[in-house]
Amino acid sequence: MxxxxxxxxxxxxxxxxxxxxxxxxxxxxxxxxxxxxxxxxxxxxxxxxxxxxxxxxxxxxxxxxxxxxxxxxxxxxxxxxxxxxxxxxxxxxxxxxxxxxxxxxxxxxxxxxFSRQRRDEKVTQQLERRLNDQGADVLYNYLQRVDPDQAAKIHPNNHRRLIRALEVYETTGITMSEYQKNQTDQSPYNPIFIGLExxxxxxxxxxxxxxxxxxxxxxxxxxxxxxxxxxxxxxxxxxxxxxxxxxxxxxxxxxxxxxxxxxxxxxxxxxxxxxxxxxxxxxxxxxxxxxxxxxxxxxxxxxxxxxxxxx
Structure with missing residues (x-):
């Protein structure tokens, strides 16, 4: 139960x-x-x-x-x-x-x-170098091109999430949005949602x-x-x-x-x-x-x- x-x-x-x-x-x-x-x-x-x-x-x-x-x-x-x-x-x-x-x-x-793809330190370091050398806007524009849905959820200054989204894409060829679309709408619990408006x-x-x-x-x-x-x-x-x-x-x-x-x-x-x-x-x-x-x-x-x- x-x-x-x-x-x-x-x-x-x-x-x-x-x-x-x-x-x-x-x-x-x-x-x-x-x-x-x-x-x-x-x-x-x-x-x-x-x-x-x-x-x-x-x-x-x-x-x-x-x-x-x-x-x-x-x-x-x-x-x-x-x-x-x-x-x-x-x-x-x-x-x-x-x-x-x-x-x-x-x-x-x-x-x-969540994506179970292990972090690739090499890719992470490359992205971090690009971030330091070119700025967050360049990486954010890149994410907007390859995964606009995910870019809309991430603030350009959230460098951790920005790099992670690009890292998943570069190491798997699959975007974070594609991972998220494959989520189930079934819960392992019996959730009762009460909302206040x-x-x-x-x-x-x-x-x-x-x-x-x-x-x-x-x-x-x-x-x-x-x-x-x-x-x-x-x-x-x-x-x-x-x-x-x-x-x-x-x-x-x-x-x-x-x-x-x-x-x-x-x-x-x-x-x-x-x-x-x-x-x-x-x-x-x-x-x-x-x-x-x-x-x-x-x-x-x-x-x-x-x-x-x-x-």
């Missing part, structure tokens, strides 16, 4: 964290973070990492397991989450994944098959307010600490909430412009999250408003009880 996993998904700032704790308390669950950046120590404010008080005694996994200088891939996430699903289930608890990193959650719950204008206002709150809580100081420790070019500082501060810290951009870009990028990210979850997963969506969030949560808990009984 397949193990049941509850997944709480949706855009940033919509209320997933609070709902996950409510569900864990009601259905004897434990929570796994579905945020690819919350794995990093020291990235607390900018990732809206849950506090000990907010956990309300519910065990949480996939938080603070990496140092900022370490890389962390979708495959790493898949392996660890599948391990924790087994561990939580063995305790007689219900695994609950809560977060907005769609590809990561999909990879874990649908046993996404909100009126777009209301959500965007909520995101803007959340950025202001993060700044009040010390987001600038958090980003500055990471920058001063030399993490500018590491994966940890490429996420929204951190990368926007780099030009400011270098004296190349005014603070007001930094905040504007941070809010804009956060809103755009929320839009991409909506698109991903609506296109990729069979989600039970619930519209939420701040005034009626408790009522919506009660409805979700009631519906979930029925879903779990029917398994």
């Amino acid at each position: 397949k193990k049941t996993v509850i997944a709480i998904v949706g855009p940033t700032a919509v209320g997933k964290t609070g709902l996950s704790v409510e569900i864990a308390g009601r259905f004897n669950g434990e929570v796994i973070s579905g945020d690819s950046m919350q794995v990093y120590k020291g990235l607390d404010i900018g990732t809206a990492k849950i506090t000990d008080e907010e956990k309300q005694g519910v065990p949480h996994y996939m938080l603070d397991i990496k140092h900022p200088e370490e890389s962390f891939s979708v495959a790493d996430y898949q392996r660890l989450v599948q391990h924790y699903i087994e561990e939580i289930d063995s305790h007689g608890k219900v695994p609950i994944i809560a977060g907005g990193s769609g590809l990561y959650i999909q990879a874990a719950l649908f046993d996404y098959h 909100m009126d777009r204008d209301l959500l965007y206002k909520r995101i803007n307010n959340r950025v202001d709150q993060m700044l009040d809580q010390g987001l600038l100081e958090e980003a500055k600490s990471l920058y001063n420790h030399g993490y500018e070019n590491h994966q940890a500082m490429r996420g929204i909430g951190y990368k926007e501060f780099v030009p400011y810290l270098k004296g190349e951009q005014p603070f007001d412009e930094t905040v504007r870009l941070l809010k804009r990028n956060s809103r755009r990210y929320a839009k991409r999250q909506y698109t991903w979850f609506k296109n990729k997963m069979n989600v039970n969506w619930y519209t939420i408003t701040p005034e009626k969030s408790k009522e919506t949560f009660r409805n979700i808990l009631t519906d979930l009880a029925g879903m779990l009984q029917n398994i």
Whole structure:
């Protein structure tokens, strides 16, 4: 019999964290973070990492397991989450994944098959030399020619993913997109997807307010600490909430412009999250408003009880 996993998904700032704790308390669950950046120590404010008080005694996994200088891939996430699903289930608890990193959650719950092609150090070194000598734009343009679908998913400054995509193509003749098209839509689990959505204008206002709150809580100081420790070019500082501060810290951009870009990028990210979850997963969506969030949560808990009984 397949193990049941509850997944709480949706855009940033919509209320997933609070709902996950409510569900864990009601259905004897434990929570796994579905945020690819919350794995990093020291990235607390900018990732809206849950506090000990907010956990309300519910065990949480996939938080603070990496140092900022370490890389962390979708495959790493898949392996660890599948391990924790087994561990939580063995305790007689219900695994609950809560977060907005769609590809990561999909990879874990649908046993996404990654390219097993071993890294070819020779090819990697050649690509790294081209990157250093010619710049990221040249390699990115190359990827756009051979695998435009994959290029659309990778930021030109994400050198690790850029090189990996080209390395797979050059060593196998098969693009990363071709690997991804061969994925199964069958899950080794029985996943129940609960999605929170909100009126777009209301959500965007909520995101803007959340950025202001993060700044009040010390987001600038958090980003500055990471920058001063030399993490500018590491994966940890490429996420929204951190990368926007780099030009400011270098004296190349005014603070007001930094905040504007941070809010804009956060809103755009929320839009991409909506698109991903609506296109990729069979989600039970619930519209939420701040005034009626408790009522919506009660409805979700009631519906979930029925879903779990029917398994």
